[in-house]
Amino acid sequence: MGIGLTHYLVLSAILFGLGLFAIITRKNAVLVLIGVELVLNSANINFVAFSKFNKLNIDGHIAALFVIMLAAIEVAVALAIVLNIYQNYKHINVDEVDTLKE
Amino acid sequence: MLEILGFVEDIQKSLFLFLPEVFLVVSLILAILSDLFFKRLKFFNAYVALVGFFAAGISLFYIPKDQVGFLNSFVVDNFSIFIKLIILLTNVIIILMSFNSKELTHNKLSLGEFYTFLIGMTFGMFLVTGSLNLILIYLAVETMSISSYILAGYTKEIKRSSEASLKYVIFGAVSSGLMIYGISLLFGLTGSLNIVEINKILQTSPIPSLAFFISIILILMGFAYKISAVPFHFWTPDVYEGAPITITAYLSVASKVAGFAVLIRFVRSTLVAETSAQQEIWTLISSIDWTFVISILSFLSMTVGNIIALWQNNLKRLLAYSSIAHAGYILMGVAVMNQTGVASVLIYSFIYMIMNLGAFICAMLIANEINSEDINDIEGLGYRAPVLSAIFSIFLFSLIGLPPTAGFIAKFYVFSAVIDAGLIWLAVAGVVNSVISLYYYVKIMRNMFIRGIEVEKEPITFPALNLVVIFLLSIFTLVFGIYFSPIINWANFSANIFVK
Numbered sequence: 001m002g003i004g005l006t007h008y009l010v011l012s013a014i015l016f017g018l019g020l021f022a023i024i025t026r027k028n029a030v031l032v033l034i035g036v037e038l039v040l041n042s043a044n045i046n047f048v049a050f051s052k053f054n055k056l057n058i059d060g061h062i063a064a065l066f067v068i069m070l071a072a073i074e075v076a077v078a079l080a081i082v083l084n085i086y087q088n089y090k091h092i093n094v095d096e097v098d099t100l101k102e
Numbered sequence: 103m104l105e106i107l108g109f110v111e112d113i114q115k116s117l118f119l120f121l122p123e124v125f126l127v128v129s130l131i132l133a134i135l136s137d138l139f140f141k142r143l144k145f146f147n148a149y150v151a152l153v154g155f156f157a158a159g160i161s162l163f164y165i166p167k168d169q170v171g172f173l174n175s176f177v178v179d180n181f182s183i184f185i186k187l188i189i190l191l192t193n194v195i196i197i198l199m200s201f202n203s204k205e206l207t208h209n210k211l212s213l214g215e216f217y218t219f220l221i222g223m224t225f226g227m228f229l230v231t232g233s234l235n236l237i238l239i240y241l242a243v244e245t246m247s248i249s250s251y252i253l254a255g256y257t258k259e260i261k262r263s264s265e266a267s268l269k270y271v272i273f274g275a276v277s278s279g280l281m282i283y284g285i286s287l288l289f290g291l292t293g294s295l296n297i298v299e300i301n302k303i304l305q306t307s308p309i310p311s312l313a314f315f316i317s318i319i320l321i322l323m324g325f326a327y328k329i330s331a332v333p334f335h336f337w338t339p340d341v342y343e344g345a346p347i348t349i350t351a352y353l354s355v356a357s358k359v360a361g362f363a364v365l366i367r368f369v370r371s372t373l374v375a376e377t378s379a380q381q382e383i384w385t386l387i388s389s390i391d392w393t394f395v396i397s398i399l400s401f402l403s404m405t406v407g408n409i410i411a412l413w414q415n416n417l418k419r420l421l422a423y424s425s426i427a428h429a430g431y432i433l434m435g436v437a438v439m440n441q442t443g444v445a446s447v448l449i450y451s452f453i454y455m456i457m458n459l460g461a462f463i464c465a466m467l468i469a470n471e472i473n474s475e476d477i478n479d480i481e482g483l484g485y486r487a488p489v490l491s492a493i494f495s496i497f498l499f500s501l502i503g504l505p506p507t508a509g510f511i512a513k514f515y516v517f518s519a520v521i522d523a524g525l526i527w528l529a530v531a532g533v534v535n536s537v538i539s540l541y542y543y544v545k546i547m548r549n550m551f552i553r554g555i556e557v558e559k560e561p562i563t564f565p566a567l568n569l570v571v572i573f574l575l576s577i578f579t580l581v582f583g584i585y586f587s588p589i590i591n592w593a594n595f596s597a598n599i600f601v602k
Contacts, residue, residue, distance in 0.1 A: 009290075012286075016283055019279070023272075023276055029268065029272070032272055033272075033275065036272075036275040036276060036279050039276070039279035039280070039282075039283060040279050040282060042283060043279070043282040043283045043285070043286040044286075046283070046286035046287065046289075046290060047286050047289060049290075050286070050289055050290035050293075054290070054293055057293075059237075059289070059294070059295050060289060062237070063236075063237050063285075063286070063289065063295065066237050066240070066241060067240075067282055070240070070241065070244050073244070073248060074244065074248060074271075074275055074278075077248050077251055077252060077271065078251075078271045078272075078275060081251065081252075081255055081264070081267050081268050081271050082268065084255060084258050084264045084267075085264050085265070085268050088258075088259075088261050088264050088265075089261070094268070094272065097265050097268060097269075098265075099261055099262050099265055100262055100265060100266070100339075100340045100343050100344055
């Protein structure tokens with residue numbers, strides 16, 4: 001039995017679930033961002049797998065490239081913001097950054 | 103070879119459609135350069151931005167309409183032009199507002215970056231109103247989001263501002279991740295990224311409805327986050343309270359309106375059968391009742407926004423919850439899913455821009471002078487600054503939706519569109535919510551005029567420029583409450599979304 005589309009979709013679904021799990025449970029801002037990366041990469045796997053197995057077109061590959069690019073931009077901005085949080089609070093624990101009242 | 107010539111021709115034709123965006127990009131580059139050379143001039147980039155916005159605004163009237171460009175991924179129609187004009191007007195008012203903002207101007211040599219990111223965000227919002235390709239939608243939403251993350255934390259030495267931008271970037275990154283996962287599923291189901299083509303494929307071939315439902319819900323989550331609809335609103339109060347007040351006002355109007363534009367275009371182009379007539383209720387393709395889904399979002403946003411606002415004491419946080427509630431009212435017009443509904447959304451967006459920006463400018467002027475955003479600290483303000491308090495009250499009356507003001511007209515058209523479509527329960531919920539909102543808006547007025555009279559305090563004076571701006575906005579609020587046919591006609595003319 002070769003590797004089919006289903007395998008890729010299951011892999012991406014697992015990655016998506018792990019990413020969401022990391023986002024919800026982690027307290028360190030950098031680890032939350034890594035969770036976001038997992039979610040974005042699961043979408044990438046979907047794009048490339050669909051493009052490969054449905055003999056469609058190159059749209060999926062191009063979409064994956066765009067997502068990689070935007071993930072890089074987003075992480076650059078997010079890390080700058082996390083650095084700024086560190087300068088103001090001396091930690092990057094998302095749960096303890098709560099001067100604004102609930 | 104012929105194919106390449108075709109592409110070149112398409113791009114040449116498309117550049118004319120893209121003229122306003124070209125002006126924005128040119129002014130963005132000029133702003134970056136002038137930030138290098140004129141660091142000493144505090145507000146130089148504001149004028150660069152104003153010129154850019156003016157050029158973009160003029161060119162909006164001269165570009166060809168109802169045409170698609172860039173390989174069917176970008177469209178210009180009356181709907182997108184209406185939204186773009188609202189965004190440009192918001193930008194101009196925000197720039198005028200920023201001249202007198204104490205938070206922004208103190209401690210800063212130059213505000214160059216502020217205006218640069220403002221232009222960048224405007225470019226993203228312009229793209230988002232016209233995109234027909236899911237990847238372009240994702241790219242445009244990210245362009246506006248990333249600029250707004252930076253702007254929310256622009257006063258980076260203030261603790262709560264950096265906290266606001268952290269919360270914004272984390273929630274934003276998660277919701278855009280969910281959205282792109284939804285897009286990838288939709289791509290797998292239909293084999294296309296162009297929403298018009300997806301629509302055709304959905305009409306001809308059967309697709310598994312559970313997977314389709316999940317993919318559309320994930321995409322709608324990305325949009326709902328932008329318009330801060332409940333249950334995707336958790337970032338809104340914190341970000342609105344922590345960000346500089348100019349940016350709070352900007353996020354609550356411009357980025358929300360852009361979010362509604364992309365939501366409406368996505369729903370109209372993807373989920374609706376092409377055969378359905380414009381005036382009638384749009385026929386949905388699949389068996390899933392999207393009207394119900396959006397009605398639920400709208401109901402939750404109104405109710406949760408209004409009820410939590412009752413307990414708020416911070417002026418910015420109160421206006422944040424009020425903006426969630428207003429997103430709920432606007433969503434009622436989206437849930438109707440016909441041309442009347444779209445027209446009512448446009449009317450509401452335009453009037454919401456005027457009254458909400460007015461209220462935020464008043465809040466900023468008050469916070470500048472008394473160094474507090476607590477609504478208990480504005481006691482007796484009606485006697486220290488009578489003109490400003492009176493104008494603030496006009497905006498608050500309009501936000502409630504009381505008759506002589508424009509807010510009444512906006513609510514009237516949304517409610518009548520909802521009743522026409524037979525969603526009586528939603529209209530009743532909207533009216534009940536307007537009554538609830540009376541309490542917290544009147545609480546502000548009570549504190550200004552009735553409380554704290556005993557204590558004699560110095561009268562306060564305000565900068566002339568912003569007084570003129572809020573005076574004009576309040577005049578518009580009153581005039582459009584009585585003479586409203588121009589807006590109604592213009593919105594009806596613009597409500598026709600171009601579908602190829």
